Amino acid sequence: MRRGSLVEADLRLLDEYRRSFGAAYETVVRTIREQLQLEPTGRPAKSTASLIEKLHRESIRLVQVQDIAGCRVVVANVVEQERVVASLRSAFPAASIIDRRTKPSYDYRAVHVIVRISGKMVEIQVRSALQHLWAEFSEKLSDVVDATIKYGGGADVVRKALTALSERIAVLEVLELQIGGIETQITGLAQRQVPEQYGQQLQKAQEFLVEVKGNIIGARELLDTALNEAISGVEKLRGRKT
Amino acid sequence: MIFLIEYDRPKGHIVTFSSFHETERLEAENRRLEIELALNRTGVDHEVVLLEALSEEALRRTHRRYFEDPSQIVRSGSGGDA
Numbered sequence: 001m002r003r004g005s006l007v008e009a010d011l012r013l014l015d016e017y018r019r020s021f022g023a024a025y026e027t028v029v030r031t032i033r034e035q036l037q038l039e040p041t042g043r044p045a046k047s048t049a050s051l052i053e054k055l056h057r058e059s060i061r062l063v064q065v066q067d068i069a070g071c072r073v074v075v076a077n078v079v080e081q082e083r084v085v086a087s088l089r090s091a092f093p094a095a096s097i098i099d100r101r102t103k104p105s106y107d108y109r110a111v112h113v114i115v116r117i118s119g120k121m122v123e124i125q126v127r128s129a130l131q132h133l134w135a136e137f138s139e140k141l142s143d144v145v146d147a148t149i150k151y152g153g154g155a156d157v158v159r160k161a162l163t164a165l166s167e168r169i170a171v172l173e174v175l176e177l178q179i180g181g182i183e184t185q186i187t188g189l190a191q192r193q194v195p196e197q198y199g200q201q202l203q204k205a206q207e208f209l210v211e212v213k214g215n216i217i218g219a220r221e222l223l224d225t226a227l228n229e230a231i232s233g234v235e236k237l238r239g240r241k242t
Numbered sequence: 243m244i245f246l247i248e249y250d251r252p253k254g255h256i257v258t259f260s261s262f263h264e265t266e267r268l269e270a271e272n273r274r275l276e277i278e279l280a281l282n283r284t285g286v287d288h289e290v291v292l293l294e295a296l297s298e299e300a301l302r303r304t305h306r307r308y309f310e311d312p313s314q315i316v317r318s319g320s321g322g323d324a
Contacts, residue, residue, distance in 0.1 A: 008279055015275045017317075022267075029294070041304035042294035044267075048278055049251075049289045072304050075284040136306045140315055142255040143307065227320040234312045 007242075011048065018045035021069035022179065024120035028092075029071055032124070036087050042072035042126070049197040057151065068112050070123035074132045078173040079180035081111060081128045088113045088124060101173070106152040107166035108135055130169045130223075137230065138162055145237060158237075161230050168223040182209045244270045245301055248277055249289045249308055256308055257288055261298070 025044050032040050046054075046068050054065060077080050078101075088095065092122055096114040109131045113124040127135065141158060142150035149158060189202045244267060248258040258277070262270040270292055277290050295301035302309050306318070 006281065006282055011278055011282055012275070014270075017276070019271060032248045032300075039296045039300065041301060044271075044292055044294060047289045047291040074304050112260065130319060132304075133315065137312060137315045138308075140254065140307045140310070144312065145252040146250075224320055227316050230316045231313050231320075234316065 001047055002088075003127055004148050006048075006052075009199065014048060014051070018051075018068055019123065020169055021045060023118050024115075024117035024122050025069040025071075027117050028115050028122045028124065031091050032071070032073070035091050037104075038084065040073045042071040044069055046070075066119070066121050067123040070125065072125040072127065074127050074129060078128045078130055078131075078176050081126055081131075082177070082180075084126050084133050085111050085113065088126070102171070104166060104170075106150065108138065108150075109170060110135065110164060130173065134162070134166055137165070141234075161226070162205060165226045165230055168219065168226045169216065172216065172223055174217040175212055178212050179209065179216065182212065243295060243297065243301075245293045245295065245298070246270055246277075247289075247291050247293065247308055248276055248281075249291065251287075251289055254311060264294075 008088045015171070022044060026040065029040060032038050046065070049233070051062075051065065054060075055062065072103050075084055085097065089097065098114065100111045101111065107139065110125055110127040113126065115124065117123045130142060140152055141162075142148070145158065146154040148154055149162070149225065152159070162174055173206040186202065186205050186209065189198045189205065244262040244264060246260045246262065246290050247256055248257075249255070261272075262308065274290055274292050281288055281290070284307070293301055293305060306315050310318075
């Protein structure tokens with residue numbers, strides 16, 4: 001199926017197929033709103049252009065596409081992302097979880113939760129604000145610079161900038177998770193019946209927290225450098241285009 | 243709210259933008275199909291997408307790519323305010 005060769009009947013058939021995901025999509029979005037008290041942005045059906053590109057790129061059949069319908073939740077940070085993914089796991093116990101933070105796809109990091117309702121798959125993208133920033137940047141570059149960037153292509157200079165950004169975000173988020181873990185530990189220790197028995201443990205945890213918070217400042221500075229480099233890179237690319 | 247966006251990818255610009263109430267889903271889907279059929283007839287390769295969000299502001303936050311250029315997207319994350 002190629003866009004250029006599509007006849008009206010093909011487009012109508014494809015549209016009918018996409019619409020068949022409506023009920024599953026609405027169930028997923030309603031559950032997220034009501035049970036998780038979150039407000040996702042939904043995409044009831046993938047665009048024809050994206051769909052056809054995906055079928056070509058991955059040599060798969062239409063029924064194998066996991067993200068015909070989907071929605072996106074963007075949360076403040078990776079600690080919140082963990083909480084939301086755990087809540088989604090409870091709301092949809094049979095869902096598949098694809099954690100692209102540990103196994104990035106062309107440097108793309110996020111968690112995708114695939115829910116199946118009455119045989120229809122709906123993809124929920126859960127991104128931290130920084131993962132989202134990276135994804136939007138990569139997609140926009142794919143739009144206006146080179147369509148292959150999103151899938152690992154494009155000029156070396158662009159790829160290196162995207163990889164550096166993704167890696168620095170990953171480092172920062174590991175530290176955010178560490179801080180979240182230590183804070184939970186400190187709260188737990190402080191709530192013990194005889195907190196003084198745990199004084200030494202508490203002190204160690206508090207010292208470690210200060211150390212990790214110091215590390216996160218350094219990681220943020222490195223990320224800001226990568227962001228500034230990305231901005232200069234974009235300006236240069238724009239200069240070349242005009 | 244439901245938003246219907248016609249987007250010119252290589253230019254990175256929105257061509258048409260319209261919104262519908264949640265109860266007008268069918269109308270929005272029909273409008274999308276009409277636009278896709280018209281583009282196909284004229285051989286114009288635009289992305290046509292339906293998105294649903296609480297407000298246009300929420301949509302602009304979760305789908306920056308349609309509204310901002312690459313520098314604006316990156317700038318939104320610098321200085322720790324991502």
